[in-house]
Amino acid sequence: MQNRHYKEIGSSPCGDVHPENKISNTLPWCGLGAVLTGALLLVARPLQAEPVHVRVTVENLMPANGSLITPTWVGFHEGDFDFFDAGSSASKALEGLAEDGNPSGLSASFTTPDSHRLDGVLDGLGPIPPGGVTHKDFFLDDSNPAHRFFSYAAMVIPSNDAFVGNDEAKAYSLLDDMGHFQDLELMLTRSMVYDAGVEVNDELPGNTPALGQMTPNTGMDEQSVIRMHAGHMATGAGGIVDREAFENADFTQIESALIRISVMRVMPKWVDVSLHVENQAPDKGVYFTPVWMGFHDGSVRLFEMGQPASGALERLAEDGDPSALNEWFMNQSGAGMHHLVTSDLNPPVFAPGVSQDVTIRLNAHDPRHQYLSFASMVIPSNDAFVSNMEPIKVFDDMGNLMLNAVHLGGGMVLDAGTEQNTEVPEATPLLGQMMPNIGPEENGVVRVHEGFKAPGMGGILDQPMYMEANFKQPEYPLFALNARQALRITSLNLTENELEIQWMGGLPPYQVQMKAQAGMAEWMNVGLMTDETMASLPREGSQGFFRVLSMDHPQMNDTAKFQLTFNSTWSAATHPDMFPGNPHFSGLIGATHNQNGQLWEPGILASPGIESMAETGSKSPLMDEIQQAIQMGWADTLISGGGIGLSPGSVSLEFEASAAHSLLSLVSMIAPSPDWFVGVHGVDLRPGGQWIDTLTLELAPYDAGTDSGTTYTSPNAEPAIHNPITTLASAPVIHEGMVPSFGKFVIKRVE
DSSP, rough: OOOOOOOOOOOTTTTOTTTTTTTEEEETTTTHHHHHHHHHHHSOOOOOOOOOOEEEEEOOOTTTTTEEEEEEEEEEESSOOOOOOTOOOOOOOHHHHHHHHHOOHHHHHHEEEEEEEEEEOOSSSSSBOTTOEEEEEEEEOOOOOSSEEEEEEEEEEEEEEEEOOOTTTSOSBBBBTTBBBOOOOEOOOGGGEEEEEEEEOOOOOSSSTTTTSSSSSOBBBOOOEEEEEEOOOOTSSGGGGGGGGGGOOGGGGOOSOOOOEEEEEEEOOOEEEEEEEEEEOTTTTTTEOOOOEEEEEOOSSSOOTTTTOHHHHHHHHOOOOOHHHHHHTTSSEEEEEEEEEESSSSSSOOOOOOOOEEEEEETTTTTGGSSSEEEEEEEESSSSSEOSSEEOBBOOOOBOOOOOOOEGGGGGOEEEBBBBOOOOOSSSSTTHHHHOOOBBOOOOOOOOOOOOOOOOSSSSSSSSTTTTOOOOTTEEEEEEEEEEEEOEEEEEEHHHHHEEEEEEEEEBBBBBEEESSSSSSSEOOOSBBBBBSEEEOOOOOTOOOEEEEEETTTTTOEEEEEEEEEEOOSTTTOOOOOSSSSSSEOOOOOEEEEOOSSSSSSOOOOOOHHHHHHHHHOOHHHHHHHHHHHHSSSSSEEEEOOOOOOSEEEEEEEEEEEEOOOEEEEEEEEESSSSSEEHHHEEEGGGGOOOEEEEEEEEEEEEESSSSOOOOOOOOOOSOOOOEEOOOTTSSSOBBBBBOOOEEEEEEEOO
């Protein structure tokens, strides 16, 4: 499996054929290298000032059963947008807002073709109820005069034409005298609610929004002027405040603030997100093209089921070309950034089993980075693709990464409906298509793909290279996308005796490494792997450079295969004292694991699994404990092998270990015996970050502490209290003042 954390885009001619995958060199998107180069050039544009990210927040401070506020219109301008004056008649644009809460006319008069103004409506909640809060984000250019001043407007409901807004165009400047952005907070009181003077305040349900008005502009014209609002009809007059739901809606009777509006700068929260893309199809299955990803505010949808595909999606689904999709995406109002994830193959497609890791920096506080859409062509095909119709949430409201994993099986492959599924080589990428967009048009709609032609019909599945490409098979695995916060060291504190490192992100367990000089090739492990995100290390010698490896680092994903041979030497010659008949060892049982757990260790009490193994040779209880450890994450591989039927003798087994679980614990009962066994615990097969080639371990006898017997054939003698596991160093295993070895574990790396 190919797995890289960093990739280089080379200049190999597209005619090259990858030696391992035998990909045709006649792909219609051989120019993808140029597309990639253009994508990379996006980051090389001349530096521009970063926009000022501000969040406009509107909060209704009225008491329960008070007035509501319609979705609030806000605008940023150069100081000459004076949309009303007290004592004058309201414009048609203001009338639409004050009578019916409709801001469209106001927005139309604000955004003239030649202006650089910016406006929007805070419509996240609909009408804002008492206690309700809503917000909207904007990106301002503090060097642009058209973004200096702030205006707002909203209707107060229920009412006939009550509203709030700023009478003075230059009342609220967002820049100080030095031209620097300054936060703004407005507290609107009862003296700041206006009557638009366009509709009589009769408070009749049919004329009053939120009471029963069914259509806009239904009240009686007043033809008056804008003035401060006098308040609602008194209680008992049959008006608004006689409704239980609005009994506290007379804002003129409230002494405190009614509405809070703030314009606050949002500081960025940059998060390095590690993305892992993988083609999980079987060997000789389908490929997919480089994966296009777009991050946006949730408003962008790449397609709709049952609707024709866009021209941009057509180019990707037919030819794997993302260039038109890039252009289309960046023209969407909510677009943030796009990225193309390529493999290390040439061309950079994802063959079965190929994966790629990339790290993308996103601003968790930027609404344009909150959602993800992706797309990739499935090849060979005429216009099959995988994508998500509904945008995927990347961060939660607190800015924490919530995107985790996306898995698409073959049943989720889509047909763009833009090209007929002929499957003929000259119109099918990876079969022989020489140039893009040459297949017969279909003029259909996006739908779930029906699958390839059956074998024997001369289609894709008749090609030996793609004989397993039938993605319509049940549970056909295909596309996987996993995301997590990339590991980043946050602090390094040095004292006289200790070094403390803290980090965030990544995937536990972690390994701290060091080297004395930057030019040294090898890193040395200086701490046991841990699930914690900090480590305290003694300050020793010439330590100078440190790093932390996450579980997802290629070095941590490194695996090795070993052969272990148990050569027993236990015999009457080595241990003559009371040597039993039928000397043997039970089946080997153990696991690979990390430092976060231990199957057994001298000085601690034996687990039920170790007790059963040591007393009876049974492996089942210990197997259950190991399976639980695997589920908990600190163990990785269950190791189970045969025993030795007559000692001296030997038995071998093979097992695999990973860098994240490179410790070995393995045991076997000395039989017959009360509760004695041989074994090893926590042996590091990867010291210093390098797998061992050969390792020989002498085997001492251990007492599990669960039986009080003193000879090989003692009857069961359950102690009142179990004792910790100890090294057995008394009769009958002692000979001439020493305890001879019971044998050896010889471990050799075989892969």
